[in-house]
Amino acid sequence: MPAIEILGLEKTYSVGFWRKRPKRALLPLHLKVEKGEVFGFLGPNGAGKSTTLKLLMGLVFPTSGSAKILDMDLDDPRMKARIGFLPEQPYFYDYLTGQELLNYYAQLSGVPGKERSHRVATMLERVGLKDAANVQLRKFSKGMLQRVGIAQAILHNPEVVFLDEPMSGLDPMGRREVRELMEQLKHEGKTVFFSTHILSDAEALCDRVAVINKGELRGVGAISELTSTVQGKIEIVWRGTAIPAALKNMNAEFFVSGDSVRAILPEQQQEAALETLQRERLHLISLTPLSTSLEEYYLQKVQQASANATQTAAGGRA
Amino acid sequence: MSARIAYIASNTFREAVRDRVLYNLIAFALLMSGAAILVGQVSFGIERLVVVNLGLSAVSLFGIVIAIFIGIGLVSKEIEKRTLYTVLSRPVQRWEFIVGKFFGLAGTLAVNTFLMAIGVFAALLYVSRQFHGTDGWIAVALYFSILQFLMMTALALFFSSFASPLMAAVFAFALFVIGNFSEDLRGFAAMTHGLQRWLATGAAYLLPNFSALNIITSVAHEQPVSSSLIFYNTIYALVYTAMVMAAGVLIFQRRNLK
Amino acid sequence: MTRTKLVTISAGFILVACMCASILLLNRVDQLRPQxxxxxxxxxxxxxxxxxxxxxxxxxxxxxxxxxxxxxxxxxxxxxxxxxxxxxxxxxxxxxxxxxxxxxxxxxxxxxxxxxxxxxxxxxxxxxxxxxxxxxxxxxxxxxxxxxxxxxxxxxxxxxxxxxxxxxxxxxxxxxxxxxxxxxxxxxxxxxETARMLWTATYQNSKDKNIRANAAAHLRALRVDDDVAHLETLVDEFRERTGRIPSSFAELQIPGLNGGTPVDPLGNPYKLTPYGHIEVQHPDDFPFIVNGAPPGYIPPKVPKFLPSD
The missing domain is CATH 1.25.40.10 (Tetratricopeptide repeat domain)
Structure with missing residues (x-):
């Protein structure tokens, strides 16, 4: 049983006041997320990521298609008790303190009374808001709000966690903290479905990603596969400005900057290149294998014509 | 009823209190004490009448204003600030949310009215030195005011489930005014003929009927209120409130929360 | 999505039931406060x-x-x-x-x-x-x-x-x-004649339909009163001439009727009683008449106005 199963979910809004025009926010989407996976939902702003999440949360209703979470319908309260959700740029009841807010949400999620205060206290500590427990949310900084947001999403120990742009608007420290929290969730065996347009986050955290643009699924794949599909190259950097003649014959590219040279050449010539540098007594700074980045994959998928997108999607699903 | 409704209701109550809604009581207290002192010195023989009329009218007006202006924000504010997202992604059904919000505001108004009632009776005691048997009818008038607040809260919630806050406020206030003339409207409808009569009568009956719930003047004149009027007014107000709430749920149930 | 449907059906049922109940209750409340x-x-x-x-x-x-x-x-x-x-x-x-x-x-x-x-x-x-x-x-x-x-x-x-x-x-x-x-x-x-003039003026100059109906009823009553007085004069003359009461209007030979039967303002023929009195067929239609009602006639409590006026 998959954690999330999306079967042709589709959303068309009608926009305009007088003469309604249809606006297709999401084309029929098919997607399956297995239990325990960390799944990244990638796409530029306005691609349909939030729409998908709102459909899954039952906040908007699909034009057609359906979806199941934990094998239950989207309007099933039993399912809702087993999932957590962090909306994009969350905003909470600012007249409540951190503790009151989490307590309210714990009540709504059906956390038993006995467990509640303990659970709230642990959660505040876990997201580093122990000291702010009795501070009203109107005095919270953006980062603190985001952390409260994550706390409310995982407060009731859900099996599946949906996070909409969890890192947006955070400073580097905050991003690292959120990243660590997500890694913890992964270790706890939870399914995490999160949307982002920040690729490095996705690359660092995800098992699989889907790329979406203009309401259309453009591709799905495992990170490990995506980043190793292109043949390897290496990057060598050494001190100096000299480029040995032997290297020049090696089908390589050279970039001279300041007092170092950077060369990019095929992987199989690594040994020969290193020998040459040693022979010439040049000071080696680094050697890095280059792989195709998620970025390349992403850009390729986002920009590709929409016609073959369905094909790719179908392939990705299989 | 589900515990979640109670949780939402108590959070709504907490919000109202923290947003200083009950501060209106200060204005009310000033009004009542000022009126009691002033009327004791100025008028002759109608002190009680003035205090009861003024007190009950102020209770009604303050309550209606709170019911409308808090009521229209109950849902729309949560949509606008997206706080609703984190509520509805939990095992909370939409109708539970609406009903919980209703009870939260209704509770706020009940507490508010109770505190105001103390003020009215205190002012009454000040001007007439003692309570009379007929003063019990004032409590009935206050109770009818609360019934009106229930209907107004439901109407404000209903309008805010599909209209913008400003429009919802306009609609709700218009219905409050019309509701006070609903007997006349039913009279107008009865004067038309044929199909028009059916349509007009139907519309007139769908409007809230506040005139039967407004007994301030007759109470001020120490007129008794029949127990059957209390009974039927209670049932009517509850049934009307339930009707409006059901309509609100039907609309909100289908609404896309963009 | 059966759960959503259940809520819709329940809410719809409550809506309709409460609508009917509120109409009934409103009628009850209205009856309770006639004054x-x-x-x-x-x-x-x-x-x-x-x-x-x-x-x-x-x-x-x-x-x-x-x-x-x-x-x-x-x-x-x-x-x-x-x-x-x-x-x-x-x-x-x-x-x-x-x-x-x-x-x-x-x-x-x-x-x-x-x-x-x-x-x-x-x-x-x-x-x-x-x-x-x-x-x-x-x-x-x-x-x-x-x-x-x-x-x-x-x-x-x-x-x-x-x-x-x-x-x-x-x-x-x-x-x-x-x-x-x-x-x-x-x-x-x-x-x-003055009364007739006044009622005619009222009828012609008022915009209120109740007032007009009232005036029209008075005008008809005046005509009936006139007709009855006139016909009874003719009957009296006939009796003086012949020593008996006419058996029909034809015997009276009313000028302009060519032996026909005179009719009231609503087009119904007048009745000639064996005692020589003239009566209207439906006295209820003429609320304000002085002459022409059968003996012992008690007018209804509510004067009858005709919708056509």
Whole structure:
């Protein structure tokens, strides 16, 4: 049983006041997320990521298609008790303190009374808001709000966690903290479905990603596969400005900057290149294998014509 | 009823209190004490009448204003600030949310009215030195005011489930005014003929009927209120409130929360 | 999505059930407070205060009280009431809120003064209201006409009537008959022709359909009275001539009928009784007749107005 199963979910809004025009926010989407996976939902702003999440949360209703979470319908309260959700740029009841807010949400999620205060206290500590427990949310900084947001999403120990742009608007420290929290969730065996347009986050955290643009699924794949599909190259950097003649014959590219040279050449010539540098007594700074980045994959998928997108999607699903 | 409704209701109550809604009581207290002192010195023989009329009218007006202006924000504010997202992604059904919000505001108004009632009776005691048997009818008038607040809260919630806050406020206030003339409207409808009569009568009956719930003047004149009027007014107000709430749920149930 | 459907069906059911229940309850509540209007009028502070309290919407409020007055009178009239004690206060409130509400003065003049059940039987109130109307609308000749009408018909004060008609006749745009009426008051006080003229004027100049129906009924009654008197004169002449009562209208040879049967204003033939009396077939259709009703006839409590008027 998959954690999330999306079967042709589709959303068309009608926009305009007088003469309604249809606006297709999401084309029929098919997607399956297995239990325990960390799944990244990638796409530029306005691609349909939030729409998908709102459909899954039952906040908007699909034009057609359906979806199941934990094998239950989207309007099933039993399912809702087993999932957590962090909306994009969350905003909470600012007249409540951190503790009151989490307590309210714990009540709504059906956390038993006995467990509640303990659970709230642990959660505040876990997201580093122990000291702010009795501070009203109107005095919270953006980062603190985001952390409260994550706390409310995982407060009731859900099996599946949906996070909409969890890192947006955070400073580097905050991003690292959120990243660590997500890694913890992964270790706890939870399914995490999160949307982002920040690729490095996705690359660092995800098992699989889907790329979406203009309401259309453009591709799905495992990170490990995506980043190793292109043949390897290496990057060598050494001190100096000299480029040995032997290297020049090696089908390589050279970039001279300041007092170092950077060369990019095929992987199989690594040994020969290193020998040459040693022979010439040049000071080696680094050697890095280059792989195709998620970025390349992403850009390729986002920009590709929409016609073959369905094909790719179908392939990705299989 | 589900515990979640109670949780939402108590959070709504907490919000109202923290947003200083009950501060209106200060204005009310000033009004009542000022009126009691002033009327004791100025008028002759109608002190009680003035205090009861003024007190009950102020209770009604303050309550209606709170019911409308808090009521229209109950849902729309949560949509606008997206706080609703984190509520509805939990095992909370939409109708539970609406009903919980209703009870939260209704509770706020009940507490508010109770505190105001103390003020009215205190002012009454000040001007007439003692309570009379007929003063019990004032409590009935206050109770009818609360019934009106229930209907107004439901109407404000209903309008805010599909209209913008400003429009919802306009609609709700218009219905409050019309509701006070609903007997006349039913009279107008009865004067038309044929199909028009059916349509007009139907519309007139769908409007809230506040005139039967407004007994301030007759109470001020120490007129008794029949127990059957209390009974039927209670049932009517509850049934009307339930009707409006059901309509609100039907609309909100289908609404896309963009 | 059966759960959503369940909520929809339940909410829909509650909606419809509560709608029906609220209609029934509202009717019950309305029945419980029949004196609502009465109390309201009795507790009302002066119309001046009410006017201030209407926050500038006094015109609207006047219309509401005017409608209440019509409903109050119509509702009580329809069940044959003999007391209309609230008609005057309601009209007073309406006209004080909007002193230019001419239709309210018109209504008051026509239904305050006649004795019950056709009116409130308060001609003095009607005079007071009409005078208030004239004060505020000195250029409405219809108000002078109404004043003269009340003086003539109810108070039998022919000098007052003559004064009212002559003052009204001086207003630009006044109907020419005002002058004639003023003159006739002095010469022909109490004549059937004058009454006919007055009712015709009312019928032609009023915009209110109740007033028009009332006037039309009076005009028909006057014609019946006329016809019956005329026919009974012919019967008397016939008896003097022949020593017996005619067995049919044909025997009378009424001029212009060619031996036919005379008909009443609604087109039904008159009846000739064996005792030589003339009667209408349906006396209920002619509420205000003096002649032509069968002996011992008791008119219904509520005068019958015809919808066609």
């Amino acid at each position: 609502a209007t009465l109390e309201e009028v009795l507790y009302l502070p002066s119309p001046k205060v009410l006017r201030r309290m209407s926050l500038g919407y006094d015109g609207l409020l006047a219309d509401i009280y005017w409608t209440r007055a019509v409903q109050y009178f119509g509702g009580h009239h329809a069940v044959g009431a003999m007391h209309f004690q609230l008609l005057a206060p309601l009209l007073n409130i309406a006209t004080q809120l909007d002193p230019h509400l001419v239709v309210a003065y018109d209504f008051g003049a026509n239904f305050l003064s006649p004795p019950p059940p056709n009116g409130a039987g308060q001609p003095q109130e009607a005079v007071r209201l009409t005078n208030f109307g004239i004060e505020n609308n000195p250029n409405e000749w219809l108000l002078y006409y109404n004043l003269g009408f009340i003086y003539y018909m109810e108070l039998k004060n022919y000098a007052g009537a003559a004064d009212a008609f002559s003052r009204g006749s001086q207003i630009p745009g006044a109907h020419p008959f005002m002058r004639i009426l003023a003159a006739q008051m002095a010469e022909h006080a109490g004549e059937i």
